Amino acid sequence: MKNNHPFVVGITGGIGSGKSTAAKFFEELGIPVYNSDTRAKLIQNENSEVKAKIIAAFGEEAYDENGLNKAYLSKQVFQDNEKLKVLNSIVHPAVFKDFEAWKIAQQTPIVMKEAAILIESGSYKDCDMVISVMVDIEKRIARTMERDGLTREDILARINHQITDEERIAKSDVIIDNNSDLAHLKNEVEQALMNIKKKMASH
């Protein structure tokens, strides 16, 4: 731990790759995991400065009686890159700040940041190491269909919206293969943790 700053490992992967499942295994091994998607949602619902900026940019419809109107906002930004940039420019700095405070509060030598868009958001640059979870496309589709009840077309549309596995590999230090069963994934996580510790020692 340098000056109270833990070693930060980012974990990412495409839709249905198993990054949350892998992150849970890391947690079982004692690594605290920051879930960027969950925290971003919380921030958008509870941080009054962020809320005010979202309403100013997207209108009152951005919130309803249940809080953030995700369906409305997603529709606004899914096909409009400029609007997506606006939303990101509000949410990403707030998540960055939140993560900085969280990582110090953990008081552990290693922390993990889980994010679907770790690479797209640029936040991989703040990580000491990047892990990508990889699964062949047909397995990702099958697992996501089973988990979310989405159609094959829905999932393909999302996959085509994300960066490619090749782009992920180019920015990753470690690749976790999740093509097999959960016991295999657990083993991959244990191997990755050994790699993390090695890299940390030479850091």
Ligand code: ATP
């Ligand atoms: P998203 O970005 O879409 O939220 P994710 O990368 O976090 O997805 P998970 O939710 O961890 O992916 O995994 C996707 C689905 O596949 C889940 O239902 C999970 O239980 C299942 N799954 C993950 N790994 C395996 C595995 N090795 N064998 C069988 N099912 C798996």
